[in-house]
Amino acid sequence: MALTKVELFDQIRRDSWREGLGVRALARKYGVHRRLVREALTQPEPTPRKTPKRRSPQLEPFKKVIDEWLRADLDAPRKQRHTVKRIHRRLLDEQDAAGLSYSTVRDYLAKRKPEIRIEEGRAPAKVFIRQNHPPGEEAEVDFGELWVNLAGVLTKCYLFVYRMSYSGKAIHKIYATSGQEAFLEGHVEAFTRLGGTPTRHIRYDNLTAAVTKVLFRGRLRVENPRWRLFRSHYRCEAFYCERGIEGAHEKGGVEGQIGYFRRNYLSPVPQVDSLAELNARIEHFEQLEDGRRIGARLRTIAQDFAIEAPLLRALPDDHFSTGLLLTPRVDRYGQITVRCCRYSVPIHLIGRTVRVMLHACEVIVYDRHREVARHERLTGKGTETIVLDHYLEALMRKPGAFAGSVALEAARIGGAFTDAHDALWSAARRSLGEPGATRALIEVLLLHRTMDDADVIAGIRAALSVGSFAADVIAVEARKAADARGTGRPTPGIARLSGPATVPAESPQVTSLTRKRLAELPPDTRPLPSVDAYDQLLRRPAPNTCHQSDTHHQESAS
Incomplete structure (x- = not known):
């Protein structure tokens, strides 16, 4: 060896x-x-081996021309500067550099570009200067994209991250959109959980939720009016980074936090039924992060945040409404259009303008100051949410439209229209016919507005057990089911029949009042009645009908 x-x-x-x-x-x-x-x-150490200096005789005649092109690029627009491929092509076409290889030009440019910048007195291409972040003074905010298997559908979502610069304490929240509603709600969530706002500023890139126009003079920005109101309410200043990829390093803490959290806690693709379930998991992940040490720090994230938490600016007493107020008009189908998505409302509002409070995760509809509908927010263009309860009054007048309605199909898919409702409809159809059975069913569906879904379904099963489908009987049994659970009278909900109903395992039986009265009477000792005395009527000979008929004919002839 x-x-x-x-x-x-x-x-x-x-x-x-x-x-x-x-x-x-x-x-x-x-x-x-x-x-x-x-x-x-x-000598104490061996003499280092000299690396032979490679020479490129074919490139020597063209180095001066290449240097001139590189110097001209210093003042040219960034997107119209020479690339290695373009310089190589120009040498072949304009300088007759036949036989000159692409790799030779590439190696020369990699070495020569930074040298020319220094020769011309320009700063190096990339210089990073470490910054000091005093406790409680600075934070960073950004959105990151991720994919979630939401109820079996691969959905693109957005991870909102708010990170304190000193301690590295971060708040994460996943939304279905990166609009201004999610942007503001994420801030409120972070401010509330951390207990205050930074005393100096928060770093942002030029998100459209905050900035409407980027001015070319320094860091001047035209801010969104609603964002400006939000900042002034919470008394926090904004620091906007440079445009594009060049300004990403100015908030490198949150940029790295997004990638770190996505790789360590959101890989592989999460599979959940709702974003609320996923956000509950994320809060657990954040508790695990509190015990982590960043880099070579001596203290954990939680220990560093304990130092800066008392230094944060206190939150105001008043609440800032983060929802966006819209005023759509209800169309003839009883729906409103919000951000290219359609939502149903009660049909008595058709033709009227309603107030809509658009939040990151839900849509709340008001008729003046009264809430009339509440939906989970949709994000897919052209999607719609239809609630059967909103159309019951119209279907009562038009029972023939019930069976083929989109609202009924949506209730079946969502689990609000159960097998118990179908069984009730079938039983009523045999006795009342199609229109009457549908109206009887709608009367029962109206009970869901004032009673718990599970209690109404229990009442339906109890009524069907004795062959009844009357709404009054079902209402009585539903109240009995509610009393049995100890809940008393349930609070009326909004937009009922919109989600799956919880069906109890056993339904109560209807109590027969006749049977109850008989059980309370004393025993009857009288003998049972008999009809034996009337049997003698059966022994009387029948009259001669033929003789009577002949006599009748003779009298008629005379």
Whole structure:
């Protein structure tokens, strides 16, 4: 095995002072030149091997031309500067550099570009200067994209991250949109959980939720009016980074936090039924993060945040409404359009303008100051949410439209229209016919507005057990089911029949009042009535019908 130069020098020196061998003897023993032996005996370290300087004779005649092009690029627009491919093509076409390889030009440009910047007095291409972040003074905010398997559908979502610059304490929230509603709600969530706002500023890139126009003079921005109101309410200042990728390093803490959190806690793709379930998991992940140490820090994230938490600016007492107020008009189908999505409202509002409070996760509809509908917010263009309860009054007048309505199909898919409702409809149809059965069913569906869904379904099953489908009987049994659960009278809900109903395992039986009265009466000792005395009527001979008929004819003839 060949010795390295360091090992060879070590053995030469050891043989020199142990065995007293001279330069010639050491050179013969190790088969090296005497100059190497003298170097090992006189120098503490071996002389580094010289790297041969590669020369490119084919490129030499064109270096001056390439340097001129690179100097001109210093003042050219960033997107219209020479690339390696363009310089190589120009050399072949304009300078007759036949045979000059692309790799030769590439290697020369990689070395020469930074040298020319320095020769011309320009700053190096990338310079990073570490910054000091005092506790409680600065924070960073950004959105990151991720994919979630939401109820079996692969959905693109957005991760809102608010990170304190000193401690690295971060608040994460996943939304279905990155609009201004999610932007403001994420801030409120972070401010509330952290207990205050930074005393200096919060760093942002030029999000459309905050900035409507980027001015070319320094860091001046035209801010969104609603965002400006939000900042003034919470008394926090905004620091906007440079445009594009060049300003990403100015909030590198939150940029790195998004990638770190996505890789460590959101990979592989999460599979959940709702974003609320996923956000509950994220709060648990944040608790695990409190015990982590960032880099070579001595304290954990939680310990550093304990230092800066008392230094945050206190929150105002008043609440800022983060929802966006819209005023759509209800169309003839009883629906409103909000951000290219359609939502149903009660049909008595058709033709009127309603107030809509658009939040990041839900849509709330008001008729003046009264809430009339509440929906989970949709994000897919052209999607719609239809609630069967909103159309019951119209279907009562038009029972023939009930069976094929989109509202009924949506209630079946959502689980609000159960097998118990179908069984009731079938039983009523056999007795009342199609229109009457549908109206009877709608009367029962109206009970869901004032009673709990599970209690109404229990009442339906109890009524069907004795062959009844009357709404009054079902209402009585539903109240009995509510009393049995100890809940009393349930609070009326909004937009009922919009989600799956919880069906109890056992339904109560209807109590027969006749059977109850008979159980309370004393025993009857009287003998049972008999009809034996009337049997003598059966022994009387039948009249002669033929004789009577002849007599009748004779009297008629006379």
